[in-house]
Amino acid sequence: MLIVKDLFVKVEEKEILKGINLEVNAGEVHAIMGPNGSGKSTLANVIAGKDGYEVTGGTVSLNGTDLLEMSPEERAWEGVFLAFQYPVEIPGVSNATFLKTALNEIRKHNGHEELDAMQFLKYMKEKMRVVGIDEKLINRPVNQGFSGGEKKRNEIFQLQMLQPKLAVLDETDSGLDIDALKIVSSGVNTFRSKENAVIVVTHYQRLLNYIVPDFVHVLVNGRIVKSGGKDLALELEEKGYDWVANPVTEEAAV
Amino acid sequence: METIKEKYISDFRKAEENMNGEASTAFHQFRKSAIAKFDELGFPSLKNEDWKYTNISPLFNYEFTKGADLNISKKEVEKYMIKGLDENVIVFVNGIYSEKHSSIKKQQTGIVIESLKNVIKNNAGLILDHIGKIAEIDNGFTALNTAFAGEGAVIFVPDNAAVNGHIHLLNITGEKDRNILTQPRHIIITGKNCNVKIIESYHSTGSEANLVNAVSEIAVGEGSIVEIYRLQQENESSFQINRTHALQSANSTFTHYSVTLGGGIVRNDTNIKLDAENCTGNLYGLYLTEGNQHVDNHTLIDHAKPHCQSNEMYKGVLNDRSKGVFNGKVFVREDAQKTNAYQSNKAILLTDTASIDTKPQLEIFADDVKCSHGAAIGQLDDEAVFYLRSRGIGEEMARTVLIRAFANDIFETIENDAFHEHLNHLVFEKLK
Numbered sequence: 001m002l003i004v005k006d007l008f009v010k011v012e013e014k015e016i017l018k019g020i021n022l023e024v025n026a027g028e029v030h031a032i033m034g035p036n037g038s039g040k041s042t043l044a045n046v047i048a049g050k051d052g053y054e055v056t057g058g059t060v061s062l063n064g065t066d067l068l069e070m071s072p073e074e075r076a077w078e079g080v081f082l083a084f085q086y087p088v089e090i091p092g093v094s095n096a097t098f099l100k101t102a103l104n105e106i107r108k109h110n111g112h113e114e115l116d117a118m119q120f121l122k123y124m125k126e127k128m129r130v131v132g133i134d135e136k137l138i139n140r141p142v143n144q145g146f147s148g149g150e151k152k153r154n155e156i157f158q159l160q161m162l163q164p165k166l167a168v169l170d171e172t173d174s175g176l177d178i179d180a181l182k183i184v185s186s187g188v189n190t191f192r193s194k195e196n197a198v199i200v201v202t203h204y205q206r207l208l209n210y211i212v213p214d215f216v217h218v219l220v221n222g223r224i225v226k227s228g229g230k231d232l233a234l235e236l237e238e239k240g241y242d243w244v245a246n247p248v249t250e251e252a253a254v
Numbered sequence: 255m256e257t258i259k260e261k262y263i264s265d266f267r268k269a270e271e272n273m274n275g276e277a278s279t280a281f282h283q284f285r286k287s288a289i290a291k292f293d294e295l296g297f298p299s300l301k302n303e304d305w306k307y308t309n310i311s312p313l314f315n316y317e318f319t320k321g322a323d324l325n326i327s328k329k330e331v332e333k334y335m336i337k338g339l340d341e342n343v344i345v346f347v348n349g350i351y352s353e354k355h356s357s358i359k360k361q362q363t364g365i366v367i368e369s370l371k372n373v374i375k376n377n378a379g380l381i382l383d384h385i386g387k388i389a390e391i392d393n394g395f396t397a398l399n400t401a402f403a404g405e406g407a408v409i410f411v412p413d414n415a416a417v418n419g420h421i422h423l424l425n426i427t428g429e430k431d432r433n434i435l436t437q438p439r440h441i442i443i444t445g446k447n448c449n450v451k452i453i454e455s456y457h458s459t460g461s462e463a464n465l466v467n468a469v470s471e472i473a474v475g476e477g478s479i480v481e482i483y484r485l486q487q488e489n490e491s492s493f494q495i496n497r498t499h500a501l502q503s504a505n506s507t508f509t510h511y512s513v514t515l516g517g518g519i520v521r522n523d524t525n526i527k528l529d530a531e532n533c534t535g536n537l538y539g540l541y542l543t544e545g546n547q548h549v550d551n552h553t554l555i556d557h558a559k560p561h562c563q564s565n566e567m568y569k570g571v572l573n574d575r576s577k578g579v580f581n582g583k584v585f586v587r588e589d590a591q592k593t594n595a596y597q598s599n600k601a602i603l604l605t606d607t608a609s610i611d612t613k614p615q616l617e618i619f620a621d622d623v624k625c626s627h628g629a630a631i632g633q634l635d636d637e638a639v640f641y642l643r644s645r646g647i648g649e650e651m652a653r654t655v656l657i658r659a660f661a662n663d664i665f666e667t668i669e670n671d672a673f674h675e676h677l678n679h680l681v682f683e684k685l686k
Contacts, residue, residue, distance in 0.1 A: 049641065050640055050644075051636070053370070064386060071643065071653075072643035072644045073643045073646050073649065076645055076646035077646055078264070081645075082644050083646075084641065084644075087641070088635070088638045088640075088641040090638050090641070090642075090659060091659060092658070092659025092660060092661075092663070093655055093659045098642070098645070098655075099645075101647055101651070102642075102645035102647050103646075105647055105651070109646070162645065162646070197617065247636075251384065254256070
């Protein structure tokens, strides 16, 4: 589904990603782990199409189409979804209106009929149950005054509503207590299917107890230095990032 | 060579010669004092502190003349009607009262909803105590409007009378290959315990530059509630100078909405005087500008008596090379203890070339008051734009959604559903 080939990315003249290769197939969950500043969020943002990143080499494609040529909204229409590390507060726009607009835009661009108010409400209620999100959060302005946990839950609610092909979760676990973590994880697990794929970007192994990945990649200093199965996360938790990071330093020293 | 100022003065003399009987009336004496005032004041220039940011000299490039009551079609007029706000409509075509297009519902005895022209002719006593008493003649434009006062609307509501429906003062200006001058003078007087809702809208029919120099005077009676929704939607080569002045009696509420979407150079002076206890004055403004538009909002809230409150919120969205000015003065006199005054003005600049000069001005002479003011100028939040786009909302729509969201504070103050809906429609049309 997603193929990242030899991706190099600069931010303000500084090289952050230095040749990333990653293949994610439908039905798979990939975890990208790494220390702070390793480039995890950069990778997530580049996939979603955020400004301020200069791709200096390589390709990113989704089901054969070149993502890098597309605007963020076109990527969303193609099925890319980024759950933000820091969801943005948008005063003056209700969550429900926002989601109705987004959902209908995506439907329109995929040749589906737009949902009317009644159909939308019915669909939304169903998804609210799945994520266990409070009705009052739905009618409030997007993320405004939400607690950290509520914001993350809102991201997962949007994920459920929009049903993308590829979900990239950027540090969705940060700032969550254990209860919120369980709720958010269960929202992601219900989303998982043979047709879609999930990339979980995280610093800690903790989230991976709840969202069990098929593959784990360790990103250090802009490169994937090690890939493996779900056990790799446990090993990292035990031994720390230095254990995989050191070979890179040695290599760089040569 | 005759200056523009001299031209207006000689126009006045000429009009006077053709007046026959009216020239000797008390009303005309009042006009004469205004032309003398105009002679003394002239037009304001950038040297006047109050006009420092608004250069009106482009106005002198045109020769504005009085227009004719063109025979415009019912269909054309209907374009400017507003669903749910049009129970009573007084139409002015090129500043001239159009009886044909106006329609007034049956009203309680004593209520007057009439053209100024007819009131001067038949019932001048009704307004003589008010006209020129509420809006002080302290600048050339107000003096000029007063000197030529002859067209406009008069709304008089006696004590405890209920007006049937909204009143829409619909001003349509434009004539092919001509530059039209209109000087509407609207006078609104309410007795005790009335509730009056007025829509004041300004439109152009073509793309020619016109000058509308409007003055509205409003006397809000004891315990009365008066709401005015002013919509400025003229073409972008036109000029509008609008002076609105309300004088409030005890326990009254006056609410004014100023919505500016059109006009080349627009200058609004919106003033209220809270002249008795327990009054509430609300001034809300929303302006969306583009191209070379220049919109100047000067407001004055004069707290003259104790136990009153005022709420003021102006919001602007400026695109392209457009310019905004906001000058909000809140004056709390020595007597006006327990005043509660809140002012906020915010603007978003969508480009590097749009600009705004903003000046909140609080002058407080009482010691037991609560006053606050805030001004903020910013840009659209790029993070928010990306957030919306990442959810499949296209860039243009994302920006529209965020601009509408910025204006939402104004929408939240609107209790009138029909006006809320109409304004929402206007904002989305403008942002298209």
